[in-house]
Structure formats: C-alpha cells, structure tokens
Amino acid sequence: MVVHKDQIRDDIVSVAAKIFTRFGYKKTTMEEIAMASRKGKSSIYYYFSSKEDIFKAVVEKEAEELKKDLKMAIDEVENPINQLKKFILFRMHKLKTLTNFHTALKSDSLSHFKFIENIRKEYDQDEIEIVTRILKIGIEREKFVIDDPDLAAVALVTAMKGLEIPLFINKEHGRIEDRLENLIQFLFFGLIKQ
Amino acid sequence: MVVHKDQIRDDIVSVAAKIFTRFGYKKTTMEEIAMASRKGKSSIYYYFSSKEDIFKAVVEKEAEELKKDLKMAIDEVENPINQLKKFILFRMHKLKTLTNFHTALKSDSLSHFKFIENIRKEYDQDEIEIVTRILKIGIEREKFVIDDPDLAAVALVTAMKGLEIPLFINKEHGRIEDRLENLIQFLFFGLIKQ
DNA sequence: TAGATATTCGAATATATTCTCCGAATTTCA
C-alpha cells in the first residue's frame, strides 16, 4: 500500500543520509545503502530511480529540517535584533549537522546535478523571506530605520554568506558571538535606533 | 639521495595513514594519496610498488608506535600488578587511535593480505613477551604465585583479547577501570599473594 | 481462494573508476 511505501522510502533516506554524511556522495555505494537498509540492491531501485535520486531526497529532507528549525528558533526570541543574531548563529550551528545539505550548497563537484541549483535558489528565497519579516517587524516597532527592507534583507543575507566561511573555519566558538555583535553593528550602522 | 627518499616515503606514509583512517582501505584511492602528498599519481609508484605496499607501511608504522608506547607506559609504573592494569588499559586506549593497525588485526575483508598474518603473529609474540616479563618480575618480588609464567602469559593475553570487544563497545569510560579490577582479580584468582 | 498488484532479490550488463605501468620530460648532483 502507498502509505507503507512512503515509510520505507523515508527509512532508506534516513539510512542513506548517515552514509552520505560519513563518506560523501561519491564514496557511498548503492550496495552499502542497500545493506544498511537490509534490502537487496535492486529493491532500492524500486523506491528510487537512481543514486542521485536518493541523494536528492536526503538533501531535500535536510533543507526542510533547517527551514523548520530556523523558524522555530527565531520564534523563541522577542527583540528583532536578537532574532537576527539568533538567525545567523543558529543557522551556522545547525548547518554543521546537516552535512549533505551543506555540501550540496558548497561543493562544485556536485553542481552538475540540476536539482541542486533549485535547492539553492529555494533556500536563498526562504532566507531572504525570513530576514525580511524580521526587518519589517523591527521597523514597525521602531527598532530599525530602513527605507527598503526587501533590499536590506537581500544585502544582509548576502553579507552573511560572505562572512560564513571565516566564521566556519574559526574554531574558537566562544568568540563567534562577540564577532557577531560587531557584524550586526557593522551591517546596520546608522540603521538601528539608539 | 637515499636519505631524502626515505624521508619522502615517510611523508607519504603519514599522509596515507590519515586517509586510510578516515575512509578505510577500499575507499582510499591512489589518486587521493597522491594529491594529498602533492605528487603525481605515478610518483607514488616510484616510492611504493602498490597500494597494498603503502598500507603495509602504514600498519607497520602504527604497530611500531604501539609497541614502543606500550613499553614506555609500563615502565612508568612500579608494582607488577599495576603494570598489568596499565598494560591492558593503555593498550585499549591506544588502539583506538591506531585505526589502521586495529582494523588490520580485526577485519577479515583484509585478511587476504599475507603481510597482515605476519603482523598479527609478531604483535601477539610481543604482547606475550611483555606480559611474561611482568609476571616473572612479579614472581621474583613475591607478588604472584605462578608455576609456569610463560603459560600464564599466554592465557592472560588470550583472555584479554576475549574481553577486548565488550570493553571496546562499552562507552562508559569511567567504569572500565572498575571492571578491569574485577578482570584481574578473576584471572589471577588465587595467584596473587595477599 | 484466484487473480492482480506490489515488492523482493539474484544475476547480467553497461558504465565508471581505479590501479598499475610506460616512457618521456625534468631535476639533481658529481
């Protein structure tokens, strides 16, 4: 029956996610996925049309998770400025656990998969949407002075991505929060009401 | 010149050890080893005759390290009973970092390499030797009552290996020491002078 | 229960990767 089939697909995706996380796309074999799922290799092809197809499902699942958790994390905080901080920090931490989605975003050895381009765009869109919402609320509450919040959101997200790599590389976790403070001050220089 | 060549071999072995540790024998490619060593693929073949040959060098190096460190660790302790404890504990902890040697000892997907059999035998021999020495010193100092220390050493090492797996799997590090106490009591029941 | 449909898997095939070797180019050093 159909429901059951989705369940098995999900199981396979979970199992595959772990293996992809450990070994990366190329070094992961269908045989491994099959064995770990306790199925025959060809049964996997009953549920997925290809290795790429499984990977796609894995990445999409991780993207969903990130999106959902991001929204939840932000809602836990009140002040829009703190929401921004939380957004940047939480995103960064969470991304470390979502290895497959993260490499899908970064790796160019994977960029020949057309689906990755779509995921990127979609995810960018989501981020901008979230930030825009935060900014607009901030403006309403007279925390921010921004003429064009849509434009500002794009700029902010872009800047954030630019800063992601140095932050990612930096191992000194304690200091990230401090630097984040500076980042926000910098990005919103003159825009935050004192 | 010859000295330089050995140096480069050593470098390659170090680099390869990391990759083998991360991905295992099969998933590691000569190309990766070459790239990580910043050499052309075929240059690697100038220094080693095959992938197996590199792996052999890696495993032998780790075996050397274990052997050396084990001896040092034991010498830091006085009482033979404590030496035994230290031997068992240290060996177990150290083995966790020497992944390639460890898998060489255990994995049967690798057992078609003839050199592995030799390494095993050699290492077993070394262990028995060390334990025998500890026992004999213990007897001299009248800590132990053992008729045949050679036989006892073999029995002890064998028992130790049997207990290795459950100890390895057990994550609760704190308790390992306690259980070790029991193990020694058990193995030497009636043999340790009170 | 029969017949249809869903699922499984072993074995075969097509494709891709990887090990290994060759030989020519470059470097080192006496």
Added chain:
DNA sequence: TGAAATTCGGAGAATATATTCGAATATCTA
C-alpha cells in the same frame, strides 16, 4: 656535461559500481 634520480601525463587492464531484467514471493482485493 652526463648519468642517475625523480616526476608526471596518459593509456590499458582490471575492478568496482550503478542500473536493469526477469523470475520468485508476498500482499492485497474482491
């Protein structure tokens, strides 16, 4: 300068892997 040491690109054979096929089995439906 010339001989030996070292490097590496690229080719070919061997191996590994992804994917397909078809037959067997299980599950559902009426």
